Amino acid sequence: MKDNETTGSPSGEKIPVAMIGLGPLAGHMLGALARCPAVRVVGIADRDAQRAQLLGRDIDAPHYTDNRQLLMGTRPAAVFLATPPMAAVEIMETCASLGIHVWKDAPLGRNLGEAASMVRRFADAGLKLAVGTQRRFVETYQRAHELRARLGQTFLGRAEYFFNWGSELGWRADAHSAGGGALLELGYHPIDLLVWMLGLPEEVYGLSTRAEPSGDALAETGRACGPHDTDDTASALLRYKYDAIATVSVSRISGPVSEMLALRGQDGSLVASGESCTLRNPNGDVLDHIQPEVRAQDIAARQVESFIDAVASEADSCQCSAMENLMTHAVIEAIYLSSQTCQPESPLRQLEIHGLRPADNHNQAPRFHTR
Template sequence: MTELIRIGLVGLGGQVQKNHLPALLVSKSCSISAVCDSDASLAQSLGAELGVPSFTDLQSMASSKLVDAVLISVPHSFHFELTRVALENNLHVLKEKPFAINTEEAVYLAGFAKTRGLVLMTCVQRRFTDSSISFKRNLTLVGDPYLMNARYSMDIQYLSEGWRGSDTLSGGGCLIDMGYHLIDQILWYFGVPRSISASFSNGARPFQNYEVEDSASLLVDWGNLHGTVQISRAMPPKMDYIEVFGTNGSLSLSKGVLILRDRSGNPVLETISAQLKIDPYLRQLDFFAYCIGYHVSPPSHIPQVSLIDRCYSQYLLQMEK
């Protein structure tokens, strides 16, 4: 495969401009051929800056025949319809997480893409970081794992600002948004759990008006392995780590620092990632282009969405009490 995959950007917010756009501008597998946003002035401005046509709706972009694929980065509630339109127009799709806001939508989109022979891939750049890959490769060194703990938290002062505070627009709070990355990591490392128990809260900012959970605590069980997961938009300090304990020792990963310890807790291996921020996004684009060029299906995200669905079902039961 030698030709660049022509990508149209759909949704031109912060995630695209800070992360995806810089990677696309230097990618050797993909190129930007059009931009699209409901904000006409934003679309026109960025289109002029990049020297590509701009659109205000996806159907017009698709009809132009200027793109082979789209990168969708919009509020969660618009994911399904935009992905469906793209697939209907025989466009491959690289989309921001979550893959879908419920299992029914996830199954439909995955089946639709498969029927059309199109690549439908979710942006989970943690799978493309050196440290995350190293964690997976070194898992066997801990022996038989029996305990796992993970936390992804930050302290956002105004949880009511923007579309993420609206249940209608977001489909949920911290779990389906920032937590999606951690859920994906856990399933990648350990597989689908046998059971999961979830508790939620949305009282961290009592004088702010937001409709979704600000914090979630999960108890996850694979059988011989079990563990806890904490996700929060309101819990300082900012933390991002995962650790697993096994019969031969433990392995932890936090902010690019990987540490392997023996059974007594003594470090036997420590690595610090020197990877540039742009690298995982470049690798993600390369893998997307590879899947298109060689007719490879990227990993399914139905398990991730189904697991989150199970958690939210418990949330609804809590709210009814």
């Protein structure tokens, strides 16, 4: 959808929005909000007063260091939330009590229980809650989703994401604050792609590990990562119906940044990344290939437009809804559990533990049990 096609509110008035949490994501998201004709940014907030002031000046919006003051003083209809996980729960609770829709940067919660609680809270309030699974808005992955039917019966998948975060982990070093490490923060995106493409797996078997830098890395950087109880690397095997399998591997201590998704079926194969998407027949001949210019600001704009259109509409759900994201959370929860039990675990069972009824079609969002 083009910027000028965003609908805005039914009355034609601009929708008041705010952004809380002005970290690395903020620049592109704020730029997208400032360019979206359907909204007006009524305020932004961050604990870093100087950063809030600078970004507020850039988009000509009031800035705050107190989240509650922002919410109570400006009363936005929607909030874009990109704070560290341990700070998000209280803000989301406040938004729900004030009748404010929320778009939240991934992951939705620190664990499946926390995520399910938030989904229930917003559903009970009749509010929309979406998650920033931005790969679903990247043209190359969208093309892969469109082409996957041409593979016939898919029998093998692979997704990976590698990134060197460096030695300064901050809150990411603490499991209580972060909820998890590489599997939760980085793995959320490739696992979400696999769920989007293949649905919910029947069971998973996985391992997650912590590793200190090697002697060479220590000599090069002059320091090692400090004490931390979150995982640096994780890998898992996912088993689907009809004997399909997929693997996912992630690490935050290995550069350069790279990510990819590969699917293989009876009638061909697909390989996609953030830069390209290629469909081949079983012999390896190229049937379809795109390599578009992918810009972060365009991806941010698509997410903003999608969520604002959902807020303005009377539809029950929205694209990348939090309810749908519970499937991704369930896979991650099962992988962490498998790493502890050393045996396969069921994402379906994890959903049931938290009062969720799996959909008959494993590509659809689960539902809460009737109380």
